[in-house]
Amino acid sequence: MAVVTSARAVPRRRRFDRSRAAGVLLVLPSLVYLTLFVFIPVIKAFATSFTVRDRDDAGNYTYRVGLDNYAQLATSDTLRANVIFTVFIAVTSVAIVFVIAYVIALALRFGKGPTAKLLGRIYIVPLFIPSVIASYAMITFLANHGFVDGILQAFGLPDGAFPKIVFDWKGIVITQVWLSLPFMTVLLSSVLLEISDSLIESARDVGASSWQIFRHIVLPLSAPGALIGVTFMFLGVIGGFTVPYLLGPNAPQMLGVSMVYYMTNYFEPYIASTQAVAIFMLSLVAAVYYVRQQFKREIR
């Protein structure tokens, strides 16, 4: 307000300052929210992971700073197996989704006719299905004595010969693929749309085959954008809970599941926080890449 009455202020400059002040004011609430509910919890999780709780003979707890939680994560066979299992599931599901989504995106970009249209209508459906429902649908579909098992019986598969998919790593991967297909496809489609038709036509004019065009033009040009989708999905799978909780085996568990068990069942917030930090670290490279690339896209 003082600025408005000041005679020295140049009008242009004054508007500039007010715009800055208004900008700060408008962004502030969301910044406060993010600080309280995202940044502080993450920083606290780091701090908690270095806190060790000891219980003396009288049953009193004492707290100290130490690396014991990490030592437990590294030396406990169960926890180490969980870390490896988590990475394995994430890498496998991302790889499968990437290939299927790429084929759909190629068909949507270059294909004409009824099949391409049908693909465009169906691939999006899982986006609108909550992951709890998707997991349950997959259980009824793939379980022993489930729908697929029933069909195979009709073709003469002996009872009990159906492989164990549900409550096994295969169930997690298949359901993750089902759930993540729309996002990856939408992203790859938008990346493929950025490749101009004229580039492809000129390659065709000099006699390149479809495979050569794909291999030497489409694939390299779509790689940077595609990597955003890959990293984002990797972060999603590695930080997932619902699918492995409902469809995963009891051991090994994905970190999301084991973390929640440590938190709510064993009431071990220290080990739970340590696993949270482990998950952040496992995804650090993907996270940094995702933020950097997405930032470049948004700023552009």
Add this chain to the structure above:
Amino acid sequence: MAAQAPAMPAIRLSWWIDDPRMRRMLLRLFGGALAVFIGIPLLTLVLWSFAGEWFWPNLIPTQWSLRWWQEVLENPRVIDAMVLSFTIAPVVTFLTAVVAIPAGYAFARLDVPYRRTLLLLFLIPNAFPRIGLYVSLAVLYYQIGLIDTYWGVVFLHMIGTLVYMTWITTATFRSIDPHLEEAARDAGASPLRAFFSVVLPLALPGIIVASLFSFLASVDEAQGTLIVGTPHYITMPVLLYTLISSFQRPVAAVFSVLLALPSLLLLVVAQRYLHSEYVAAGLGRV
């Protein structure tokens, strides 16, 4: 480019891609397989919800019945969960809109100091694996007494919706011609008046879509609510966890269909906007 590549392997790899007829056939096969893979699991759920009797390995129920629907809709736990879900979601959406729309406007139009750094901060929540974030938040909630409270659940739901709505509104405001606002200001309108009578109506479609997705994201959020809301704040998807684990197949199937309805309704409504990339990011279900 092809000259340096050895000719034989290239041909072997690609003969089926280069032959248009072969390519069409493969695409059809692929499309059919995909339709089965995506559609049939959902269809089995719907069948289960109407099954009076379904002995394996019959491929369809041997007896049809609505009694599971009746049972679910008369169950007080189900009613409580529905009421809770639909009282949390509007609050989450409203609070998100109140906080995110101003920020989106500021990012799109105003000269915010440290704009780039701030935008970067808004991307970071997406870069943390969600369950890690939720467990960290739960540890904090225990210490400050927000665990198992209504507002604890609301604030948790806002993590996903806030970031999403800020990005969408930023993009929406940016797509509106700034001259319109300037013209209104030149004609003597106050900044607030120019915003509410010129910019906001133009941005409304984008804001409505973002709000719908926020609403749905809140209704569908399960894992975070399970951690911070049990045992007193059981929303619909959290109740579904229990129903699935208790192996009451038809009951869980009815409830799944019920819970999927709002989203599927939106699928029909939002068809127009589906090609936009942000729809996918919006549900945060990846």
